[in-house]
Amino acid sequence: MNLVVNGVGQALDIDPRTTLLDALREHLHLTGAKKGCDHGQCGACTVLLDGRRVNSCLVLAISQQDAEVTTVEGLAEGGQPHPVQRAFLEHDGYQCGYCTPGQICSAVGMLDELKQGWPSAVADDDLEAQIRERMSGNLCRCGAYANIVPAIVDAR
Amino acid sequence: MTSTAHRAVGQPIGRIEGPAKVSGEATYAAEYPVKDVVYAWVVQSPVARGTLKSVGTADGTLAVLWHGNAPAIEKVDDPELAVLQSDRIGYRGQAIALVVATTLEAARRAAQVISLEIDEEPHDALLTADHPGRYTPETVNPAFPPVSRKGDFDAAYAAAPVTVDVRYETPALHNNPMEPHATIALWEGDDLVLYDSNQHPPGVAATLGEVFGLPAERVHVIAEHVGGGFGSKGTARPNAVLAAMAAKVVGRPVKLALPRQAMFSMVGYRTPTLQRIRLGAERDGTLTAIGHEAVEQSSRIFEFAEQTTVVTRHMYAAANRYTGHELVRLDMPTPRWMRAPGEAPGMVGLECAMDELAEQLGLDPIELRIRNEPAAEPESGVPFSSRHYVACLREGAERFGWAGREHKPRLRREGNWLIGTGMAGATYPAMVQPSVARVRITPDGSAEVAIGASDIGTGARTILTQIAADELDLPVERVRVRLGDSTLPKASVAGGSSGSASWGWAVTGACRELRRSGKDEAVFDSTDLVKKQETDGKHAYGAHFAEVRVDADTGEVRVTRLFGMYAAGRILNPRTARSQFIGAMTMGMGMALHEEGVLDPATGDWVNHDLAEYHIPVHADIESVEAAWLDERDDDLNPMGSKGIGEIGIVGSPAAIVNAVWHATGIRVRDLPVRLDKLLTAGL
Numbered sequence: 001m002n003l004v005v006n007g008v009g010q011a012l013d014i015d016p017r018t019t020l021l022d023a024l025r026e027h028l029h030l031t032g033a034k035k036g037c038d039h040g041q042c043g044a045c046t047v048l049l050d051g052r053r054v055n056s057c058l059v060l061a062i063s064q065q066d067a068e069v070t071t072v073e074g075l076a077e078g079g080q081p082h083p084v085q086r087a088f089l090e091h092d093g094y095q096c097g098y099c100t101p102g103q104i105c106s107a108v109g110m111l112d113e114l115k116q117g118w119p120s121a122v123a124d125d126d127l128e129a130q131i132r133e134r135m136s137g138n139l140c141r142c143g144a145y146a147n148i149v150p151a152i153v154d155a156r
Numbered sequence: 157m158t159s160t161a162h163r164a165v166g167q168p169i170g171r172i173e174g175p176a177k178v179s180g181e182a183t184y185a186a187e188y189p190v191k192d193v194v195y196a197w198v199v200q201s202p203v204a205r206g207t208l209k210s211v212g213t214a215d216g217t218l219a220v221l222w223h224g225n226a227p228a229i230e231k232v233d234d235p236e237l238a239v240l241q242s243d244r245i246g247y248r249g250q251a252i253a254l255v256v257a258t259t260l261e262a263a264r265r266a267a268q269v270i271s272l273e274i275d276e277e278p279h280d281a282l283l284t285a286d287h288p289g290r291y292t293p294e295t296v297n298p299a300f301p302p303v304s305r306k307g308d309f310d311a312a313y314a315a316a317p318v319t320v321d322v323r324y325e326t327p328a329l330h331n332n333p334m335e336p337h338a339t340i341a342l343w344e345g346d347d348l349v350l351y352d353s354n355q356h357p358p359g360v361a362a363t364l365g366e367v368f369g370l371p372a373e374r375v376h377v378i379a380e381h382v383g384g385g386f387g388s389k390g391t392a393r394p395n396a397v398l399a400a401m402a403a404k405v406v407g408r409p410v411k412l413a414l415p416r417q418a419m420f421s422m423v424g425y426r427t428p429t430l431q432r433i434r435l436g437a438e439r440d441g442t443l444t445a446i447g448h449e450a451v452e453q454s455s456r457i458f459e460f461a462e463q464t465t466v467v468t469r470h471m472y473a474a475a476n477r478y479t480g481h482e483l484v485r486l487d488m489p490t491p492r493w494m495r496a497p498g499e500a501p502g503m504v505g506l507e508c509a510m511d512e513l514a515e516q517l518g519l520d521p522i523e524l525r526i527r528n529e530p531a532a533e534p535e536s537g538v539p540f541s542s543r544h545y546v547a548c549l550r551e552g553a554e555r556f557g558w559a560g561r562e563h564k565p566r567l568r569r570e571g572n573w574l575i576g577t578g579m580a581g582a583t584y585p586a587m588v589q590p591s592v593a594r595v596r597i598t599p600d601g602s603a604e605v606a607i608g609a610s611d612i613g614t615g616a617r618t619i620l621t622q623i624a625a626d627e628l629d630l631p632v633e634r635v636r637v638r639l640g641d642s643t644l645p646k647a648s649v650a651g652g653s654s655g656s657a658s659w660g661w662a663v664t665g666a667c668r669e670l671r672r673s674g675k676d677e678a679v680f681d682s683t684d685l686v687k688k689q690e691t692d693g694k695h696a697y698g699a700h701f702a703e704v705r706v707d708a709d710t711g712e713v714r715v716t717r718l719f720g721m722y723a724a725g726r727i728l729n730p731r732t733a734r735s736q737f738i739g740a741m742t743m744g745m746g747m748a749l750h751e752e753g754v755l756d757p758a759t760g761d762w763v764n765h766d767l768a769e770y771h772i773p774v775h776a777d778i779e780s781v782e783a784a785w786l787d788e789r790d791d792d793l794n795p796m797g798s799k800g801i802g803e804i805g806i807v808g809s810p811a812a813i814v815n816a817v818w819h820a821t822g823i824r825v826r827d828l829p830v831r832l833d834k835l836l837t838a839g840l
Contacts (some may be wrong), residue, residue: 002324017261026260030179030186034383036334041767044334072180085178089170092735096613097177098334098383104178135775139767141334141384142613143742144735147779 001062005030006074016062021045021063024071032072032101036139043138046102046109047071053109055137072101075108083155084108089152095142103138107152110134112156127153164622164632165796168731172617172637173381182381185353186338186413189510191810193340194218196352196402196412197267198287198395199253200421201245204279204487204760205456208243211253212271216262218406220270222253223792224543225645226487227401234365235457236422236490239394240401245274247489248456248761249421251394256402256410279487281760285323285430285454290451290482296463297497304469306535307476312445316436320513324433324505325827328762329426330752331494333612335383336416337423339630340345341399343496348375352396355385358608361642363392364400377642382612386743387493388423389612390651395422416799424492425753427452429464431505436476441519442473442526448506451482455490462491463498467807468506470695471583473530486759493651495743496803499584504747504828507580507811512824517630520561521579521815522699541792544723545581545697548786552579555784556701565822573705575716576820580811585727585791586657586799587691589648592684593662595624597676605666609639609647609659611741614802616655622729623660623796627667645679653696653800656728658682664795694792696724696799700741700812706820711840713749713817715779718742718809722785725799733801737783740805745781746773747806748813749829778781 003010005028012027021038024030024047033056036044040058047056048070075082084107087093114130120146122133131152132145140148176182178398199211199222211222226240239251255270257263280289296302313319340351348368354360354377361375368375382389399412414422429450436445450464465479496498514521529546532539553559561577562568568575593607605624611617617637625632638644648658665680720741727733750771753762765769783805789797810828817825823838 015259015261018259027189029189030180031183033185034335035186035413036167036336037767039416039766039768040332041416072178076179081175081178088178089174092171092174092731094171094177094613095732095739096176096334096384097173097182097381098184098613100177101180132775132778133519137774139334139772139774141332141386141743141772142735143739143773143781145742145773145775146738146781147202147735149775149778155280 001066003061003069005069006071018061019057020059020061020064021056024056030071030073034098034101043106044099044102046106046138048105048109051112053106082108083154087151087155091147093148093151094144099138099140103140105147106135106138110129111156164419164625165728169618169622169729170633171615171732172621183383184335184383185351185379186340186411188340188351190340190342193233193409193411194255194258194406195263196256196264196399196410198251198398198414198418199255199267199270200418201248201250201252202247202282203274203276204248204281204492206245206274206276208245208252209273209275214266214270215256217255217257217266219256219352219402220253221402221405225373226791227404229367229401230369234391236369236394237392237397237760240589245457247421247487248759251398251422251548254398254402256611279760281488281755282757283428283430283484283486285451287484289484293459293461293481294816295535296461296466296481300466302481302537304479305371309445309447309476309478309676312476313434313436313447314474316444317439318437318516320435320509320516322433322509322512323826324431324508326429326501327828328428328754329387329494329747329751330420331388331425332419332772333384333386336414336419337389337393337395338413339396339399339769340409340411341403343403346374348400350377350396352377352379353382353596354379354389355610355612355651356390357610357640357642358646359395359649360392364396367397368400378640379610385612386495387497387651388492390649393423395811405592414500416767417578417765420753420762421489424490426494427462427491429501431464433505433509435509435513441517441524443472443528445476446472446474447478448482451484453484453486453488453491455488457487458490460491464502467499467502467583468533469535470533471506471581472528473534477535495740496584496806499807500747502515503580504811507808508814511815512593520563522553522558525549525581533693534685536692538690541790542790543697543784544788547720548697548699548723551786552699552701552719556719572708574708574820575705576816577703578812578815578819579699579701580808580815582700582804582808584653584696584800584804584807586694586696586793587652587654588657588661588686588689588794589654590686591647591658591662592679592681593666594645594679595666597651602636603628603630605635605637605663606644607639607647607659607662608642608644609655610650611639612650614650614655614736615729616659617729617731619656620659620663623663624667626666654800656798657800660796660798661794696722696804698804700809702812702816704813704816704820706817706835708840713830715745717780718745718804720783720809722783722804723788724785724801724804725793726789726797727785728796728798734783736801737805738781740803741781741809742773742778744809745777745813747828748810752829
């Protein structure tokens with residue numbers, strides 16, 4: 001199968017049961033996307049598919065041969081970290097760092113959804129409440145939430 | 157000794173490994189590129205008790221290991237590591253076989269379909285306060301006496317004009333670090349290399365050496381980045397032994413990452429606790445009797461006794477005291493350390509009971525605590541090295557806006573929200589453990605610090621850099637700290653909130669020795685100094701404050717504000733320290749409102765063993781979580797004057813929330829977590 005990851009075409013000869021997450025981690029050695037639950041319950045594996053955030057553990061790699069896959073390794077441009085990455089550094093938006101790539105990819109996708117006016121369960125205009133609701137699929141056991149949300153606000 | 161030119165300690169320096177973490181470059185255990193690696197998947201017992209008769213074979217696998225064919229390994233202190241050695245099944249979820257295949261997909265599938273022949277036996281999985289199997293263990297974790305008495309508790313309690321006799325329950329809680337336990341094992345000749353997610357590389361190396369009959373130096377454990385542990389990675393877990401065993405059998409490197417579901421049984425959890433707290437007081441609130449008992453569980457195969465009521469030995473003054481622990485051995489997985497074992501559940505009972513006493517007395521709960529402030533350790537009489545608990549209560553109350561709070565509950569309502577505030581004390585022992593560090597000046601004049609410690613997200617790499625920079629009078633950019641490797645000088649575990657104190661002491665010593673000797677390399681071992689220390693009377697303190705709102709119709713609880721005020725020694729890095737405090741407070745919110753392992757006694761398993769059904773706090777739960785601290789420095793403890801800060805945030809924060817829920821609603825929920833159905837059935 002063929003995948004396009006971070007703008008680079010990749011030919012893979014792998015088991016068709018392979019998830020996108022395992023294709024990235026075990027076969028392309030792009031280990032930025034993390035496996036926290038393998039069931040779409042924690043968000044650590046979040047990547048962007050054509051700019052839209054998905055849990056890569058719930059997607060079969062073989063089904064994404066026409067998509068542009070962007071992982072945390074592909075967010076920097078011209079050697080400069082993405083604004084969301086910079087904001088996480090400034091706000092200490094992590095401790096152990098294991099949920100971090102998923103939080104960052106999710107935030108990048110979420111900010112685009114917000115810009116496009118996608119609906120959310122939070123009806124009011126409180127930006128932080130909006131972000132909290134929209135980011136709730138990304139778990140952080142270290143409890144860095146109170147730093148992550150201000151980081152995302154800053155990066156917006 | 158050191159100039160102030162580069163004063164780094166106390167500065168909010170960003171994490172050294174931050175750029176690697178946000179770019180995805182930080183490499184965790186299962187992520188190392190290892191040539192010819194193959195994959196293992198654990199087969200877990202589907203029954204809670206019985207005998208494994210046989211395990212079938214599976215096509216497309218390199219090996220199916222079980223006790224019928226697994227190589228013999230040496231027995232070590234932890235029987236959970238004697239994997240695939242016996243036909244006895246100790247609990248549902250125990251590893252009873254291991255499948256190895258060239259792909260993850262094949263290994264997983266084979267493990268799912270493999271046949272198991274098991275003679276199942278009746279099991280007992282339910283902890284009850286009157287369980288006939290109750291007994292008093294010889295010690296509670298790690299080596300405390302299980303029972304303590306002072307004065308005559310029974311007589312003083314019977315004579316007290318005001319009494320509280322309440323039972324509080326905390327459920328099984330599961331550590332659930334975001335990174336599952338994982339190991340890549342490879343044999344280089346007779347030497348074993350393990351990329352393993354753990355909190356103690358030298359300890360894991362020593363244990364795996366014992367298991368495989370090797371000297372510790374023949375085992376190389378690498379744990380450069382660790383995706384959290386919260387106690388569950390404090391010692392070698394079965395995954396490390398299984399991976400190493402499989403690698404030996406198949407003659408190739410083996411990768412084993414536990415699935416999330418296995419983390420509810422195979423790596424430890426916090427025992428449920430059934431607590432009884434009895435307080436006797438004068439009408440002015442002076443405590444005359446404090447009694448705190450806990451019934452807890454352990455597995456059939458190993459005795460782990462959580463020290464739930466030990467915290468009560470240190471907290472408040474009273475002439476007559478009693479604390480005790482009873483244990484029941486069940487056909488259940490072995491409980492272990494989870495963030496603040498003992499203190500976290502114990503302070504739920506004690507601090508909620510104190511709130512109930514304040515209610516009876518019509519007294520402000522902060523004032524009640526201040527009136528019972530001890531002058532020295534209440535049981536041993538040892539003086540405190542430093543204790544600023546009252547200052548935390550007063551300053552915290554000021555910053556939180558406690559003044560003017562009504563003592564009576566259910567008086568504030570805004571629309572459909574019932575609003576209340578609550579508080580609870582916090583404490584955690586200031587521990588230190590022996591460690592060794594090496595420092596070397598490189599030809600360009602930079603310093604390299606080496607210590608076999610583990611940075612599980614605490615900021616250890618960063619604060620050790622700061623400590624060394626100050627001691628050597630170098631800018632932090634010219635200090636490089638190497639850790640997360642068992643071949644580095646032997647460090648203590650990243651546990652018990654003791655990392656900074658223990659490793660910082662060793663690093664300080666090595667730096668001072670280097671300067672004293674004028675050489676370009678020095679090693680320092682803190683063992684003798686640490687062993688000479690008095691351990692009693694050394695604690696960090698804090699106070700937690702919560703404001704909650706409860707929906708009057710649905711019983712939904714929202715935490716509007718959670719605030720922690722701490723006196724925890726010298727704060728080495730305010731940025732990483734704040735993250736530690738608020739992170740643990742967030743876990744405390746989970747303990748109060750969300751988290752519980754729900755037992756199905758019929759199968760002896762947790763029914764909610766994944767992250768969809770075992771609820772931890774998520775972004776949407778967090779509105780305002782903030783921490784502050786007093787200037788404190790305790791030079792009796794260690795050269796930095798610091799106390800550990802990794803755990804105190806989960807001590808008392810659950811009680812503050814539970815007490816705030818009472819203040820909002822008038823309902824005392826005494827079995828955690830405070831779920832909306834409990835409020836509704838109590839007549840909200």
